[in-house]
Amino acid sequence: MMVPGFLYFIINNYIPMAGLVIAFKNVNFAKGIWASDWVGLKNFEFLFATKDAWVITRNTILYNLAFIVIGTSFAILIAILICDMRNKKFTKLAQNIVILPSLISMVVVAVLAYAFLSTDAGVINKLLEALGMEGVNWYNTPGAWPFILVLVYLWKNAGFQCVLFIASIVGISNDYFEAARIDGATKWQQIRYITLPLIKPTIIMVVVLALGKIFYSDFGLFYQVTRDTGALYSTTNTIDTYVFRGLTKLGNVGMSSAAGFYQSIVGFVLVLVSNLAIRRSNKENALF
Amino acid sequence: MKKWKRFLAAAVAGAMLLAMTACGGKETDSKDEGGNGEETVNITMTFPILNAVPQDLDKVEAKLSEIAKEKYNCTITLQPLGFADYVSQAPLILAGSEDIGLMIHFDPITNYSSMVSSGQVNDITELLEEHAKDVIDTVGEEYLSACRVDGKLYGVPTMHDLATGYGVVMRTDLLEKHKIDVSNIKTMDDLDAVFQVIQEKEPDISPMFTGGAAMNPADAIMKSTADTLGDGYGVLMDNGQEDTVKNYFESDEYRAYVDKVYSWNQKGYLLPDSDSIQDTYSTLFRANKIFAAFMTTKPGQVEQDERNTGLDLTLVELAEPLSMTTLVNGIQWVVPIGASHPEKSVEILNLLYTDAEFLNLLNYGIEGEHYVLGENNQISLPEGVTADTSAFNWSIAYQSGNEFLCYTWDSDDPELWKQTEQYNEEAEKSSAMGFTFDNSKVANEITAVTNVCSQYRVGFENGALDPAKNMEQFLADLKTAGIDTIIAEKQAQLDEWKKAR
Numbered sequence: 132m133m134v135p136g137f138l139y140f141i142i143n144n145y146i147p148m149a150g151l152v153i154a155f156k157n158v159n160f161a162k163g164i165w166a167s168d169w170v171g172l173k174n175f176e177f178l179f180a181t182k183d184a185w186v187i188t189r190n191t192i193l194y195n196l197a198f199i200v201i202g203t204s205f206a207i208l209i210a211i212l213i214c215d216m217r218n219k220k221f222t223k224l225a226q227n228i229v230i231l232p233s234l235i236s237m238v239v240v241a242v243l244a245y246a247f248l249s250t251d252a253g254v255i256n257k258l259l260e261a262l263g264m265e266g267v268n269w270y271n272t273p274g275a276w277p278f279i280l281v282l283v284y285l286w287k288n289a290g291f292q293c294v295l296f297i298a299s300i301v302g303i304s305n306d307y308f309e310a311a312r313i314d315g316a317t318k319w320q321q322i323r324y325i326t327l328p329l330i331k332p333t334i335i336m337v338v339v340l341a342l343g344k345i346f347y348s349d350f351g352l353f354y355q356v357t358r359d360t361g362a363l364y365s366t367t368n369t370i371d372t373y374v375f376r377g378l379t380k381l382g383n384v385g386m387s388s389a390a391g392f393y394q395s396i397v398g399f400v401l402v403l404v405s406n407l408a409i410r411r412s413n414k415e416n417a418l419f
Numbered sequence: 420m421k422k423w424k425r426f427l428a429a430a431v432a433g434a435m436l437l438a439m440t441a442c443g444g445k446e447t448d449s450k451d452e453g454g455n456g457e458e459t460v461n462i463t464m465t466f467p468i469l470n471a472v473p474q475d476l477d478k479v480e481a482k483l484s485e486i487a488k489e490k491y492n493c494t495i496t497l498q499p500l501g502f503a504d505y506v507s508q509a510p511l512i513l514a515g516s517e518d519i520g521l522m523i524h525f526d527p528i529t530n531y532s533s534m535v536s537s538g539q540v541n542d543i544t545e546l547l548e549e550h551a552k553d554v555i556d557t558v559g560e561e562y563l564s565a566c567r568v569d570g571k572l573y574g575v576p577t578m579h580d581l582a583t584g585y586g587v588v589m590r591t592d593l594l595e596k597h598k599i600d601v602s603n604i605k606t607m608d609d610l611d612a613v614f615q616v617i618q619e620k621e622p623d624i625s626p627m628f629t630g631g632a633a634m635n636p637a638d639a640i641m642k643s644t645a646d647t648l649g650d651g652y653g654v655l656m657d658n659g660q661e662d663t664v665k666n667y668f669e670s671d672e673y674r675a676y677v678d679k680v681y682s683w684n685q686k687g688y689l690l691p692d693s694d695s696i697q698d699t700y701s702t703l704f705r706a707n708k709i710f711a712a713f714m715t716t717k718p719g720q721v722e723q724d725e726r727n728t729g730l731d732l733t734l735v736e737l738a739e740p741l742s743m744t745t746l747v748n749g750i751q752w753v754v755p756i757g758a759s760h761p762e763k764s765v766e767i768l769n770l771l772y773t774d775a776e777f778l779n780l781l782n783y784g785i786e787g788e789h790y791v792l793g794e795n796n797q798i799s800l801p802e803g804v805t806a807d808t809s810a811f812n813w814s815i816a817y818q819s820g821n822e823f824l825c826y827t828w829d830s831d832d833p834e835l836w837k838q839t840e841q842y843n844e845e846a847e848k849s850s851a852m853g854f855t856f857d858n859s860k861v862a863n864e865i866t867a868v869t870n871v872c873s874q875y876r877v878g879f880e881n882g883a884l885d886p887a888k889n890m891e892q893f894l895a896d897l898k899t900a901g902i903d904t905i906i907a908e909k910q911a912q913l914d915e916w917k918k919a920r
Contacts (some may be wrong), residue, residue, distance in 0.1 A: 250692050
């Protein structure tokens with residue numbers, strides 16, 4: 132029974148790993164990958180050659196931390212609210228509504244965002260003008276973007292994430308809540324002392340898996356939604372967009388796989404470290 | 420049920436086996452060259468276009484294939500990409516193993532010296548000698564030499580205008596409506612008065628579009644006043660007559676340009692959010708959004724844009740044409756390394772440089788259907804068809820091969836090609852004409868500088884960033900990214916090249 136799954140992983144995840152050698156080669160297309168010259172760590176230099184390395188690493192990590200913390204809390208909140216709905220028909224409707232955005236492509240999301248933020252015809256600027264205030268040139272205001280991007284992220288992803296939490300909340304036996312109500316526990320106390328502790332394993336799993344991807348940024352979010360505007364790079368440039376931008380111009384495969392390699396190593400270490408930390412405090416909650 | 424399933428499985432397996440043997444057969448057949456039973460080879464040609472992909476592409480493709488099939492036993496697939504798409508697609512095509520037979524290298528979207536040093540394109544020196552002697556004779560050694568790297572050829576320059584000036588085009592109808600006289604406009608400063616009138620009287624249209632995010636708008640002015648020596652990171656100022664390589668972004672010329680553009684944006688003359696707009700000026704002209712735009716100039720430029728936009732346009736030149744290596748080797752047909760039949764690709768070049776019928780078909784479509792031939796080898800759109808409704812309308816003569824063999828539009832001067840030849844001869848030539856920069860030693864610095872430039876340049880050059888606040892930071896970032904290392908390397912290579920001459 133395991134064979135198909137196994138084959139899938141070998142073909143799609145393990146065989147391509149041989150390509151990692153590209154990161155250490157000066158790829159010459161005429162010679163082919165294997166015959167190209169080895170260059171050691173030279174391909175990695177460009178990542179650290181400028182202060183860009185600091186800006187993109189900071190942006191990538193901070194955004195992902197914000198997404199993990201705010202995104203997960205928000206998803207739990209929605210899950211709890213949806214589970215507490217009495218009207219079953221409305222529950223279904225609400226679930227569908229929150230999941231819908233995650234089915235939309237980032238390119239479409241970017242257009243929607245532009246409809247809100249465009250300088251001359253955007254919804255927000257029209258509102259501001261109607262209120263007698265001056266419109267803001269959003270695509271030229273780097274300071275606003277951490278908030279805009281987090282908002283867009285929540286709108287798009289929270290609905291999908293909350294499905295996991297809904298599943299585990301539904302799995303909690305109703306007896307606990309009944310007993311709590313009889314003892315006079317408030318709604319907040321029920322959430323604080325019953326729901327949250329019982330879905331803790333799910334939360335930890337979600338967070339640990341997200342930590343493994345902390346060095347990857349959602350390319351569509353950072354490239355499309357910002358419309359690749361240069362003025363916003365200081366707050367929106369992440370490792371993925373940086374690499375994409377620099378290398379689509381040069382077309383150097385060696386450098387792009389070096390960046391990819393660097394990303395996966397840091398991600399791997401982060402998963403190991405966070406899992407170790409969790410195992411120290413509570414063995415049962417650890418992933419492995 | 421079970422039997423039926425088994426039958427189906429057997430049928431699928433059989434079909435797959437057939438398909439596999441068919442593929443295998445094709446491979447071996449096409450490899451043995453010259454035999455009479457040779458299989459027809461398909462050559463895919465990819466290049467950037469300014470307009471949308473024309474409706475009748477398939478029809479024209481079929482006709483092109485007819486000619487190619489008869490002469491070289493090839494079929495042709497055209498794969499045109501919009502300019503903004505070409506920017507992101509071309510490097511990926513080069514890095515992949517897609518079977519593209521011929522591709523346009525279009526500076527600065529793709530970089531010739533990177534392509535050559537990383538082996539992304541085929542060395543076609545010998546193939547040209549063997550299969551396309553006519554191409555070598557037609558293009559001439561003077562221009563081919565600008566494309567040689569260590570004596571080897573990796574591409575063939577298309578024959579077009581080889582110098583570029585700089586100017587601004589404006590809508591003639593609005594100029595006349597508001598009685599604006601453009602004869603006195605000599606510099607960018609003179610444009611303010613015009614834009615002011617348009618802003619007051621035509622509130623629904625933006626007076627000016629600098630170029631948007633698809634390309635760096637100042638490239639046009641840079642190329643007509645300095646030799647960019649390939650990538651523009653380190654240039655020869657004063658029309659390429661200076662000996663020292665300098666940083667263009669530090670120059671007074673660049674500062675004056677960005678200051679001006681910023682002041683225009685402050686006054687509301689520019690199309691809003693220009694720095695994130697990917698559309699080309701011809702699309703925006705058509706959409707009735709802008710009154711004027713910057714552009715590079717050449718003989719017949721206005722007529723070409725009029726056909727693209729369907730509007731009457733007036734050109735005001737702001738800088739005299741200049742010729743340099745990058746313009747000669749800046750648009751070339753190259754044979755990507757993924758091409759399965761490089762020798763066939765080179766044979767197709769014969770058609771592109773010496774076969775008028777093939778060229779006209781590629782450029783203008785089918786006679787009688789997409790154009791009508793009139794006097795003096797000039798053509799016009801069929802009756803009732805406009806630039807907007809034409810099913811095959813693109814202006815790619817300059818990148819199709821030998822444009823001097825093509826027809827001209829009846830709106831063009833009948834002597835257009837003669838004028839172009841004269842223009843090429845008369846244009847001022849950079850002192851580094853023929854020099855190609857090999858950037859392989861400074862690849863890290865180029866990546867870093869490219870990133871800095873993409874952060875600031877589009878913003879500055881579309882008037883979105885305030886130079887007074889940000890210019891210092893831009894220049895400092897360029898220094899940290901290593902632009903001085905690139906300039907020093909360029910200077911060293913240039914000095915050596917000059918000595919060798």
